[in-house]
Amino acid sequence: MSKEEKAELEGSYNVNVPEAVVQVLATPGRLCGGVSMSNHFSGARSHGAPQDTEMDVAWQELMAITELQEFEVSSAGSYETAPYQTMEPMAPMGGYEMAQSHSEAPPVVYGTADPYNGCYPQEAPVRHSVSSHAEAMYGGHPDSQLNQRMHPVSSHSQPSHVAPREQMNMFGTNQGHRRANAGLSQDLRRHMLWTTHGQSSHARPADDLESDSGLSLGSSPPLASPDNPVSGAPGCKSLTYSDGEPDSMGDHARRAHIHYSMDYQSQAHSYLHPGAQPSYFSTQPTLSQPSAASPSMKPDPTSLSNLHMDSGESSRGSSQYNMYAKPQGSISAPASISRDERQAVSLKIPFQMEKIINLPVDDFNELLTQYTLTDTQLALVRDIRRRGKNKVAAQNCRKRKLESIIHLERELHQLQAQREHLAQQRAEFKRSLAFIKCHLTDLYSEVFSHLRDEDGQPYSIDEYALQQTPDAPANSTAAAAATTTTKVVLHWAEIGGLGVVVAHVVVVISSAAAAAATPAASTSTTVT
DNA sequence: CAAAAGTGTCATTCG
DNA sequence: CTCGAATGACACTTT
Known part of the structure; x- marks a missing residue:
């Protein structure tokens, strides 16, 4: 995986939950852990006329x-x-x-x-x-x-x-x-x-x-x-x-x-x-x-x-x-x-077609004044001018249209390529996610294995579960929950690139009477 | 011969 | 209002 991809993944997978609170609820067999990821994919004459030579x-x-x-x-x-x-x-x-x-x-x-x-x-x-x-x-x-x-x-x-x-x-x-x-x-x-x-x-x-x-x-x-x-x-x-x-x-x-x-x-x-x-x-x-x-x-x-x-x-x-x-x-x-x-x-x-068509309005009008034209001639000249200009305009318009089509096609190809790239990224992210989930499961098991109840006995994985919650260190949520629930506070974070997850686990188990969470166990696990 | 491409023109809209 | 540019639509020719 390239550095760029890694960086992208890092950004995407950056877990903004440095201190997730994992509660061990009396909800057996339920893993509610979640990984929050923010996906920010960039991507996305005239005869007699003076002109006679x-x-x-x-x-x-x-x-x-x-x-x-x-x-x-x-x-x-x-x-x-x-x-x-x-x-x-x-x-x-x-x-x-x-x-x-x-x-x-x-x-x-x-x-x-x-x-x-x-x-x-x-x-x-x-x-x-x-x-x-x-x-x-x-x-x-x-x-x-x-x-x-x-x-x-x-x-x-x-x-x-x-x-x-x-x-x-x-x-x-x-x-x-x-x-x-x-x-x-x-x-x-x-x-x-x-x-x-x-x-x-x-x-x-x-x-x-x-x-x-x-x-x-x-x-x-x-x-x-x-x-x-x-x-x-x-x-x-x-x-x-x-x-x-x-x-x-x-x-x-x-x-x-x-x-x-x-x-x-x-x-x-x-x-x-x-x-x-x-x-x-x-x-x-x-x-x-x-x-x-x-x-x-x-x-x-x-x-x-x-x-x-x-x-x-x-x-x-x-x-x-x-x-x-x-x-x-x-x-x-x-x-x-x-x-x-x-x-x-x-x-x-008495004018050249080219002049009729291309002269600026003022020059054109001036040119007309230089000759005595009948209404018919005048109308024709104006028609010629109009048609001539329109012809050029049509040519330009079509040219632009073609250019536009070419541009759009190019853009389409680019977007298709981008879509493919994004699809690849998505697949990679999926794999990464699966990978992380896998390791989270391992971590979960490991954490669980370190937990002990008041009697020093390990918690039954069938009877207890770790639940990840937003950071609530020693605050109302954790504290309030602590009054009634035995809880585990799990601190974990991703600190490396893909494949390297370091989970720093702090397990806090409080008694019903405890007002504040007290670290009862702390473990640091590196998973690669 | 049919279809596609190319072209000129007109009508219309917009600035 | 006039003008010019732009453009869709149409008819016709050319390929």
């Missing part, structure tokens, strides 16, 4: 030159007024190829640097359509190789349906719009990807803008419609998507109305990744390989239908899309822009 300006200039040289977008009408259209390079999306049909400009390699990082270059020439940009950017971009690595199938075996999944991802694997925006399934997005600007025969009211269930949606008027001055910028003409109004529109109707512009995507990218840090799309395989893309640029129904087949997104409002199977074998799904980002793009919110 030199790089952006340089890039815009470069792009302007490029436009003059190569890009002649006929139907630029829809893009010319779109302030954020120069963002495409940020998004190496397969969808670019589609848009490229507009301007069949030869690929221009700009190198690997991403000049668009950091802002929404609204000043950039509106004409240079996404397609041209995309081509220019990705025609020889190293990412294309990455793309091939990541999606060999899309670049080789499936020219027309290049990485549908990737495209889908470009629009965001963000599940946010799944619920309220259930209407827009990934197949639709993909459909949009394959849709060229001129194809949009129907301009559907802003999609996501209303998709948001709850708060802001109700207050947000239909937007993003070509007819809508607010958000229906020309650039958005073909950008409508069906995230919102989940069930109000039939599947065919929805598809007919959904025309997602590539510019949109790129813009969204810019929103999402204003900074120079790698964006979701930075690693996104570029689907710009002309060979693979060109065939699909034709909005043939087959392609569209095939696209739809890639959709596996199921949502409350678009369960009918589930008929389309998800493509198999796609590599890891790259991140995509969120609904909020798309909405921000569609409404031309």
Whole structure:
């Protein structure tokens, strides 16, 4: 037994009865001795915004030159007024190829640097359509190789349906719009990807803008419609998507109305990744390989239908899309822009998502005052901020929850270990107690053997018994009892560790007349 | 295909 | 009253 255990036992078994009074009562055969133990177990941007960098300006200039040289977008009408259209390079999306049909400009390699990082270059020439940009950017971009690595199938075996999944991802694997925006399934997005600007025969009211269930949606008027001055910028003409109004529109109707512009995507990218840090799309395989893309640029129904087949997104409002199977074998799904980002793009919110979400209230309000925003834009910005913060909060909350679970589990293990330890102690104490009882019995017998009555005869163990009582040396209890009872006062104490009990026995036998106890016998016994 | 895990969003509460 | 954080609940996606 360790010292610690001994000490613990000592403390626990410390008999605080240094002077126990043992009375020999006329109660034959009864041992009333008790051991008192106290158990004390311890244990227990923005386009035009001041933030535009030199790089952006340089890039815009470069792009302007490029436009003059190569890009002649006929139907630029829809893009010319779109302030954020120069963002495409940020998004190496397969969808670019589609848009490229507009301007069949030869690929221009700009190198690997991403000049668009950091802002929404609204000043950039509106004409240079996404397609041209995309081509220019990705025609020889190293990412294309990455793309091939990541999606060999899309670049080789499936020219027309290049990485549908990737495209889908470009629009965001963000599940946010799944619920309220259930209407827009990934197949639709993909459909949009394959849709060229001129194809949009129907301009559907802003999609996501209303998709948001709850708060802001109700207050947000239909937007993003070509007819809508607010958000229906020309650039958005073909950008409508069906995230919102989940069930109000039939599947065919929805598809007919959904025309997602590539510019949109790129813009969204810019929103999402204003900074120079790698964006979701930075690693996104570029689907710009002309060979693979060109065939699909034709909005043939087959392609569209095939696209739809890639959709596996199921949502409350678009369960009918589930008929389309998800493509198999796609590599890891790259991140995509969120609904909020798309909405921000569609409404031309002049701020970066990051700022909207992370700026302090005062700075945020100040930022709002710097721009003239419509109520719709304002509502969207506030929603974006709210959702963005809540998203972070939810992440933190879950993180804490996990940490809490881990902590509780750890604590549980500790408590279990402690319980085991205590159980062991209990067993030891039991053994010790049994041991002590045993020796007490021996002591009892020994004491008894030393007792003699008036006649010098030993007391009969059958007729007398020793009884341990609280200390009462020569006081009222002992004395009073002494008047009528022959008594024995037993002093004993534990002075050592376990296994060593020294009992100092003082036997006092008084006569009926004795007023005070008189030691008649004294014995000291050491028991080991 | 089902279940579990992961994620975003909303509603609500609280400071 | 507003704001932000926290969190339960829900729907949806991903694994």
